[in-house]
Amino acid sequence: MRYRLVQEEDLPACLDLLDSNGRCVLSPRVRANLPRLWADWLAQDRHAPKSFVLWEDLSSPNAPRVEAIGTAHFVHDAVYDLLMREPQPYLIERLYSMVLDGHQPFLDQREIAHGNAGEGLSLLMSLYLQREHDLDHPDSQRLRPLGAAAWYFCHAGFNVQRMLSEVYGRPGGAYMAAGGFELAQVFEAGPDLPPDSEPHQLAIDRANQPPRAMQPLSLWLLHPPPPVLGLSASLQTVAILALQGDTDRAIAARLGISADAVKQAWRGILRTMSAHMPDLCRDTTNATADGSPPVRGSEHRRIVIEYLRQHMEELRPWSDPTRAARRAPSPATPRPR
The missing domain is CATH 1.10.10 (Arc Repressor Mutant, subunit A)
Structure with a gap:
């Protein structure tokens, strides 16, 4: 099992997992446009790395098999405020509906750079789905440490001010709460959806944390130092x-x-x-002689x-x-x- 950043050629497998999981409900309009919306996002800012990750099993008889996918977006503060003030289920549906309506909820690299050096960024963890939804399943157990590793890879070093995450089902909500998130909203799931499909939205805000708070996320991203190398x-x-x-x-x-x-x-x-x-x-x-490289x-x-x-x-x-x-x-x- 490993994680890696998604490329455009991975999108069919990601869409297949989205559809087969069945817990993230999308309108026909968003689902029909999702391949193009994802491809446009990946290509944005000269293919700068995006927080779009897949986890794949390389030892499966059908290897490589995608076992999980996850997306996260840095959004404008006004968009984050709206989502908190007027909560609705299925963040990815709401975000991409904004895009299809002609709005741009996502920050580009220049805007991310300004927010990173300023007061901080608003991050939406808009989607996470596993092939095996049961957290006690052996495949879920194998995914768990790689989930933390991928989180670090995608988000450590960012000056994140606040985060809103959506997961499906009570076990997923409890798992996020154990990581320091506070429950913001629970929505009912439709009668035709699989078990444990209730959308749970959980948030964490640096402004609400005690000074120098020590909790799991504070070790990774709540207080990063500024860079010193100045790499382009x-x-x-x-x-x-x-x-x-x-x-x-x-x-x-x-x-x-x-x-x-x-x-x-x-x-x-x-x-x-x-x-x-x-x-x-x-x-x-x-081990080397004096003066040698x-x-x-x-x-x-x-x-x-x-x-x-x-x-x-x-x-x-x-x-x-x-x-x-x-x-x-x-x-x-x-x-x-």
Whole structure:
């Protein structure tokens, strides 16, 4: 079992799981447009990584078989306020109905960067479905630690101010409550839906937490430090895809660039790391002779990848207004007449 970010070619399998699970009710209009809406979202901002994850079983007789899918969106604060003020079931239905009506509830990368460097972001965990809905099923047990790992991969390092999540059934709601979420609303499920289909919406808001609160989510994303490396968006994307195990060739195919461009991106990442942290790849075991290069090539890259895995804030969009102000040219001095 593993998790990875969804690509456009994965969408048929994701839609199949959505339909076979049967607990997320969509209108005919949203369901008919969902393949296009998902594909447009994945392509947005030059294929910057999105919080759209699948979990797949590589040991199944029908491997790889998608076992679970999950989506999350950063939304405008006004959209979040509306969803909390006027709750309705099926967040994904409501969000994509807004899009089809000509509105844009989702933040783009530039807006995410501003919110990340500012007061924080509003995050909607709009969909999570498993093939085996029973949390006691062996496949669910195998998914559980990978769910936490995928959550960290997608959201650690973001300055999240508040979150709203939707799950289906009482066991799912209890599981989210154990992670620090507070129940916001429970809706009735239709009589034709499978058991344990009641939509549960749960929320967590940093403003309602005691100062320096210690609870599960505070360890990961409620108080991230600002980045120090200043990696560009393109370098961040290459590094994130490498973190999930993609090869250079796979990264190139996903982003529609050449393998040489990926290698050039890695040179930029390694150069930046060496400039900011020259001791990161220094040999501390005295295994190399004095003056010799400590590490090279794939070994250097492996060390850098592990550092970035521990500091995900370096891979998140960030727009520091004070830094921009420092870069702005000063007004020209008026010439005397």
